[in-house]
Amino acid sequence: MIKKIITYVTACICILFVYRSFLYFGIRKNKQGIFSKYNDVFLKEGNTYDVLFLGSSRAEMHFEPQIFDSITKLNSYNLGISGASVKLNFIVLKTYCHHHQKPKHIILNLDYFSLKSDSDTLNDFPRYFPYLNNDYLRAELNTVDDRFTSFYYNPFHSLPYTQIDFLSASLHGWLNISGKYDTLMYKGFQTIPSNDEGQISKVKPIYSFISKKNRNYIDSIISFSKNNQINLTLLTTPIYGRGYNHVLNKSVLVNQLNHIAFINHISYFNYTDSLIFNDPKLYFDEEHLNLKGAKKFSNHFSVSFNNILNESASKN
Amino acid sequence: MLFNSFIFLVFLPIVFSAYWLIPAKHRNLFLLIASYYFYFSYNPWFLLLLIGTSAVDFYIAKGISKTEKLNTRKQLLLFSILSNISVLFVFKYFVFFYNSGLSLFANNPNLLSNFIIPAGLSFYTFQSISYTIDVYRGKYKPDDTLKDFLLYVSFFPHMVAGPIVRHHTLMPQLKTTHFFKDIEWGNASKQIIWGFFKKMVIADNVAYLVNPVFNELPHDFNSLEFLISGVLFLIQLYADFSGYSDIAIGVAKLFKINLNLNWNRPLLSTSITEYWQRHHISLTSWFKEYVYISIGGNRVSTPKWIFNILVVFLLSGLWHGAYFTFIIWGFLNGLFYLLEHLPLKIKLPKFLKWIYTICFISIFFIAFRANNLHDLAFIYKQIFININVSQGLNHLLSSNDRLFFVMIVFIICILFIKELQEEFKLIKSSHFKESVLTPLFYVIIFCLIFCIGNFNANSFIYFQF
Numbered sequence: 001m002i003k004k005i006i007t008y009v010t011a012c013i014c015i016l017f018v019y020r021s022f023l024y025f026g027i028r029k030n031k032q033g034i035f036s037k038y039n040d041v042f043l044k045e046g047n048t049y050d051v052l053f054l055g056s057s058r059a060e061m062h063f064e065p066q067i068f069d070s071i072t073k074l075n076s077y078n079l080g081i082s083g084a085s086v087k088l089n090f091i092v093l094k095t096y097c098h099h100h101q102k103p104k105h106i107i108l109n110l111d112y113f114s115l116k117s118d119s120d121t122l123n124d125f126p127r128y129f130p131y132l133n134n135d136y137l138r139a140e141l142n143t144v145d146d147r148f149t150s151f152y153y154n155p156f157h158s159l160p161y162t163q164i165d166f167l168s169a170s171l172h173g174w175l176n177i178s179g180k181y182d183t184l185m186y187k188g189f190q191t192i193p194s195n196d197e198g199q200i201s202k203v204k205p206i207y208s209f210i211s212k213k214n215r216n217y218i219d220s221i222i223s224f225s226k227n228n229q230i231n232l233t234l235l236t237t238p239i240y241g242r243g244y245n246h247v248l249n250k251s252v253l254v255n256q257l258n259h260i261a262f263i264n265h266i267s268y269f270n271y272t273d274s275l276i277f278n279d280p281k282l283y284f285d286e287e288h289l290n291l292k293g294a295k296k297f298s299n300h301f302s303v304s305f306n307n308i309l310n311e312s313a314s315k316n
Numbered sequence: 317m318l319f320n321s322f323i324f325l326v327f328l329p330i331v332f333s334a335y336w337l338i339p340a341k342h343r344n345l346f347l348l349i350a351s352y353y354f355y356f357s358y359n360p361w362f363l364l365l366l367i368g369t370s371a372v373d374f375y376i377a378k379g380i381s382k383t384e385k386l387n388t389r390k391q392l393l394l395f396s397i398l399s400n401i402s403v404l405f406v407f408k409y410f411v412f413f414y415n416s417g418l419s420l421f422a423n424n425p426n427l428l429s430n431f432i433i434p435a436g437l438s439f440y441t442f443q444s445i446s447y448t449i450d451v452y453r454g455k456y457k458p459d460d461t462l463k464d465f466l467l468y469v470s471f472f473p474h475m476v477a478g479p480i481v482r483h484h485t486l487m488p489q490l491k492t493t494h495f496f497k498d499i500e501w502g503n504a505s506k507q508i509i510w511g512f513f514k515k516m517v518i519a520d521n522v523a524y525l526v527n528p529v530f531n532e533l534p535h536d537f538n539s540l541e542f543l544i545s546g547v548l549f550l551i552q553l554y555a556d557f558s559g560y561s562d563i564a565i566g567v568a569k570l571f572k573i574n575l576n577l578n579w580n581r582p583l584l585s586t587s588i589t590e591y592w593q594r595h596h597i598s599l600t601s602w603f604k605e606y607v608y609i610s611i612g613g614n615r616v617s618t619p620k621w622i623f624n625i626l627v628v629f630l631l632s633g634l635w636h637g638a639y640f641t642f643i644i645w646g647f648l649n650g651l652f653y654l655l656e657h658l659p660l661k662i663k664l665p666k667f668l669k670w671i672y673t674i675c676f677i678s679i680f681f682i683a684f685r686a687n688n689l690h691d692l693a694f695i696y697k698q699i700f701i702n703i704n705v706s707q708g709l710n711h712l713l714s715s716n717d718r719l720f721f722v723m724i725v726f727i728i729c730i731l732f733i734k735e736l737q738e739e740f741k742l743i744k745s746s747h748f749k750e751s752v753l754t755p756l757f758y759v760i761i762f763c764l765i766f767c768i769g770n771f772n773a774n775s776f777i778y779f780q781f
Contacts, residue, residue, distance in 0.1 A: 001501075004755075008755065008759055011756075011759045012759055012762055012763055015759065015760070015763040016763055016766060016767070019763065019767050023767075155766070156766065159766045159767055160766060160769065160771040161771065162767075163768060163769070163770055163771070164521050164524075164720070164723060164768040164770075165720075167723065167767065167768055168717055168719050168720050168723060171719050171723075172719060175719075177719070179717045179719070180714070180716070180717050
């Protein structure tokens with residue numbers, strides 16, 4: 001009986017280790033789709049992008065690098081990650097700078113309606129599992145969630161979180177084929193086609209504030225940028241209903257972000273007041289622009305950013 | 317507490333270890349407390365309802381057996397049935413009848429929203445009713461203790477979603493002293509692993525394809541795509557519910573309790589009649605014994621028999637919930653059950669009969685799954701009136717990743733291969749099969765649960781009933 005149990009347990013452990021390797025190798029082979037972005041950042045070494053866009057899905061879906069590059073003549077990459085907190089943005093930035101050439105500019109999208117949250121929870125954390133052999137990343141992620149060491153070593157702990165969509169992503173890598181929206185991804189920019197109908201539904205507006213933790217993380221990113229001679233730009237991308245549907249005290253928060261920018265001598269762009277981005281046809285849902293909206297916004301922002309670059313060049 | 321939740325993984329080993337460590341005379345009491353804790357974790361208040369209804373039935377059964385007067389016995393039985401049905405009515409049917417009545421007579425009715433249904437209500441009330449009816453019929457003498465009876469109703473593996481266990485199956489086992497060395501480890505673990513595989517790998521993954529279809533009702537889907545969605549739902553429901561039964565039966569085996577078979581590979585049926593002999597057997601046999609036979613069964617005139625069959629199927633539909641969609645589901649099944657009994661001599665190859673059964677049962681189960689009558693009418697219109705299959709499965713396939721479909725098909729194939737093996741013994745029993753193939757199969761199945769199982773602790777479909 002004991003012999004049988006040992007045999008079965010050993011067989012299970014072997015199968016799970018082999019499967020895990022198969023799964024992660026496949027994912028790391030992805031050249032398109034969401035994992036290709038993580039592969040670019042967490043696996044590769046020595047990228048030389050001039051500009052990095054940081055933020056949540058509202059950065060990921062709003063900054064179109066192709067348009068930005070053509071207007072500014074810079075080489076940009078969209079490092080927005082859906083559900084990313086300010087803390088995660090800082091981790092991603094540090095990890096990127098550890099493995100790649102430091103960028104000249106960072107454009108950080110700050111959604112003032114989500115700065116209230118004090119939680120450091122990592123949204124969709126299994127997506128980092130294939131990259132836990134990156135010691136720097138693992139150590140950084142461990143500062144948020146100390147289970148990452150266990151996830152790295154113990155497949156019984158990590159595999160229950162990965163589920164069937166991971167296998168699908170892995171097979172895409174092994175077979176070198178694209179998923180549904182994979183081909184729409186370009187230099188980290190992920191979008192939804194304009195003809196895909198989203199839903200603009202009403203959300204209950206709240207009173208918000210910038211939590212102490214988030215304020216510290218913002219300050220940390222600012223210090224990190226200064227120490228590494230990176231130009232930081234803060235920004236809040238467009239939102240349907242100009243943000244009033246989300247936050248009742250929006251003007252207070254905008255003033256606070258303006259203040260942070262002012263005392264640190266950096267720029268802050270607030271696009272939520274812009275009436276030209278209040279057209280529902282530009283949105284997939286109330287918080288995310290569709291492809292048409294993203295192109296319009298990227299064009300608009302790139303011109304403004306380019307003007308600042310030109311102004312500072314002429315001053316120098 | 318769901319079987320597929322982390323807390324159950326803690327609960328089960330504790331209860332199992334304690335059960336076998338304490339003296340045999342206290343085991344039933346311990347199991348009763350554990351079962352009540354299991355139920356308490358769903359909703360503490362509904363535990364009082366469970367204790368109340370089962371205690372009432374216990375004392376009514378005692379009363380029935382004590383008196384010889386037929387009238388008193390009948391009144392007591394009626395009281396038992398009415399008290400159980402009243403509880404069912406209040407929680408499950410009141411809102412339906414109230415809203416339906418109000419909609420008929422008022423222009424802008426203030427409709428009630430549904431009450432929270434106590435978990436397993438339909439299962440344990442049916443079990444209690446069957447007990448008092450059997451005592452009334454003189455099948456059993458109610459010489460059980462209150463503790464044993466309460467455990468019979470609330471034994472945690474089967475309480476929430478069946479199988480509906482009859483007194484003569486469970487009670488003798490509860491009264492027997494069992495020994496740890498007699499546990500059938502192999503059978504119990506195989507059944508539990510297979511149950512979890514069905515629920516977490518098959519049902520919960522197929523749900524990714526099925527739920528958007530029935531919740532969003534894509535208007536560009538053609539007949540074939542809705543039919544395939546129906547087939548997928550049939551598979552999801554079967555894997556979900558039979559998965560629960562498998563886990564329940566396997567867990568009960570750890571306590572040396574054998575629960576009755578609830579599913580006998582219904583997806584391999586070659587007629588609707590056969591399907592109903594293999595699907596949710598404990599409920600079907602309950603309806604057969606306590607409704608169908610009580611109203612005359614088949615020993616009546618043909619029109620009365622037709623009426624009896626339709627009554628049983630309609631009640632079976634209504635048992636699932638107070639919605640017109642369930643009633644339509646019951647009616648369609650009853651109608652086709654009757655049609656199959658017409659003296660027609662149509663000889664079809666077995667494979668075609670299987671295709672016919674799966675297609676029609678799936679079409680009926682679309683009524684079971686549809687969110688409301690409007691949705692059901694739309695889907696049936698797309699299938700039967702706006703027939704268009706020129707686009708094939710294009711929309712269904714493009715609604716998700718194509719590779720995802722391939723994986724789902726692969727998973728479903730595992731289900732069918734195992735069931736075909738059990739049905740037709742494709743690989744004959746041998747030492748190699750028993751010592752290598754079978755253990756290897758279960759090791760792989762166990763690993764697949766970890767690799768592609770859904771660990772989100774999704775509720776079982778039949779919990780809502």
